[in-house]
Amino acid sequence: MQNQYTDWKQALRSGLLGGAITVLLSLIGIVTAFSNTYIVNKVISFGELLIVGPIAALSLVAIQKARARHPGLLILTAIISGLTSGLVILALAGLGQVINLRAMFLNASNDLYAIYAYKQALVPGLLLRLLVSGLVGALVAGFTLLPGRIKAAISQGLLYVILVGLMGRLIGTVLNTWGFVAILFKWMFVANSLSPIGAIFLFLLTGGLAYWRYGRPKTKQITDPKKQKLVRWGTLGGFGLLLIFLPNILGMWFSEILDNVGLFILMGLGLNIVVGFAGLLDLGYVAFYAIGAYTIGVLTSPELGFFNLTFWQAFPIALIMAFLAGVLLGLPILKMRGDYLAIVTLGFGEIIRILVLSDWLKPWLGGTQGIQRIQRPVVGIGEFSITLQSQQQLYYLILAGIVLVAFVAVRLRDSRLGRTWMALREDEDVAVAMGINHVATKLTAFAMGALFSGIGGTLFAAKIGSIYPSSFQFLVSINILSLIIVGGMGSIPGVFVGALALMGLPELMREFAEYRYLFYGAALVAMMLTKPEGLWPEARHRLEFHEEETPPPEESEAVPESA
């Protein structure tokens, strides 16, 4: 009896929590804001998902924590959890009728209650809501009792329907650039969301796929080295082709995002050398980006009219400037470590930004007005030359930059110099005692990082054609640092993944309008909790984090109650 009693309490607790989450999301205003953002057109909206989702999730928790094993009891537990959540929602709506909650919570409006009541009259509508909440619990319980294979199929199907439904508008944008292929898929989408038939089709397709793949080995191991080589080159070639045609596949809007992500990859690869390899925390990294961009600007802009060089004439000069700036910044901070280094570099970043902004240098650098009409890069010879102007054309320039920089970064990592950096990161005193000259080593790291950032700056200037001091905020340095941490410190593929996740995802999440950074922040926190070593950690770090991992002790919930 003790068991069932604690299950009962657990169910109530989960239900209250689920209801509380829903109420919280409602009061923030997300539920109302997305009540017309349909996942499946006219059937289920994102707002509704935000109400039902927490209820379902917490019912699942109630079942998992339940001690009873009898299916009937489990279903009962889940229903109690669901009903409790429903009651919490009802309580909010009821309270809203008695006193005016809007004085405190702007979003506790009649619109919200109408959504709760399925746009019906309040009393029967809310009763329906309560019923649905209980039903959600029951469905979740039923789901857990299914065999694994069907569970896998259903969850995968649902996941894809929700994802595709949410991304409906984006997918629409992409499809529009495809012309004839688009017609094949048009029937699946209505008004930026999935059509009911499309949703069922997608659910069956992805769910079926999961059903079919369940229990099968993921990939066949290829043992023949010749075949292995073939496969590797094949994948690489395919990936290369994909990269080349990506702007054409995705269209204008996505190309712009790709360009932005690309610039951050470039800079991330550079900062990864400084922070990831050599362990020097640099918070003023944006300075070199600014130096690269402004050098191009000053040298090429006819508006300032000093030099009127072409992009490619100015390019090497910009790189030299960035490189030298790296050495210059490196010199005073050789003796500093950790926090002190971070503060000094931060100061350096601000100095550059303020110099660029200053009236004193305005005749040369344009002050707040920045520099316009920066020369676009021209590629090709004579008659066959073109000026890279559109986002799609510039994509190739940035891609070439990334390939070059990534190549250099890999080479450096696997060299004597790379080892030296890592030794310095691990233990500076001992590294020096091994005969490593820390002056030369640190300066090289700073200079290489600065060089890469400078390349990013030149391409940025070429991309937007005009530069302003506001593009070189401290936040840029932080973003680059974050993408390295998210991707995995010191990992080169991690930089790519980190940049895509940190710079690309928020763009894709435009669907969430002003709430996108809320979701984004939550996603980041969740990610750092589950994968502290980064999304794609360096092989060495993977060892570091997982070799000493011990299984967590068995959970002993409900012990306090029985005691």
Add this chain to the structure above:
Amino acid sequence: MDNILVSKKVTKRFGGLEALGKVDLELKKGAIQSIIGPNGAGKTTFFNCVTGFYTPEEGEILFNGRNITGMSPDRVTHLGISRTYQNIRLFKNMTAIENILVGMHPHLKSWLIGAIIRDPRTVHEEAEALKEAYRLLEYVGLKGRGDMLAKNLPYGEQRRLEIARALASRPKLLLLDEPTAGMNPSETQDMVHFIQRLRDELGITILIIEHQMRVVMSISEKITVLDFGRKIAEGTAKEIQTNPTVIEAYLGRGAASGLGETAAKG
């Protein structure tokens, strides 16, 4: 030139505290010599002065007749002095083989350009270095451990890896700071043999800081005793064992009369 290392009146102060006071020491080429003394006697400080971590306020340190006083640690290493640490200081998150490769740093040349373009010389150099590193790994008895992270090696193997890393710079003089600390008797015995092998096979002069008297007495040709930063005795194991000043330093005033033998066995 018979002495590989000579220190003349080396004095090191930290604020008001004199960690080393006028320490004279002569180390013969090809010898195994020990420094002993109670905790805080200045043994590790002396090592730090020799390797360039500290600059002594007074006195001179000569290595093969060359004055190395106040030289930076990396230059000292280039000249041929290498060391290990009391509390093992490996590059924990690097693999065993990488640790050794870092130790080879002074003998490799490639830098930025070589790393990027990988010219034949760099490729050759790296291949040779890797071969040498694996040879060293095997020499210290860690064959097959090359790809393990240093911090995941068992304690005794970490000690040996640290020695391998020190050997990688091809030192003429090796300073070992408590190489048998935390080892059981049989591991200690292995280490003693290993240190003797280093001298006999590689011809390296070795200076050891050691606490375990049994090790010190069995291995060293000459022993220097420090107490409160001053040299209080020097001589062979026999001489040190019966020296009343030494016994007093270890066990306190009055102990010298009866407990000498016990202290020596320690």
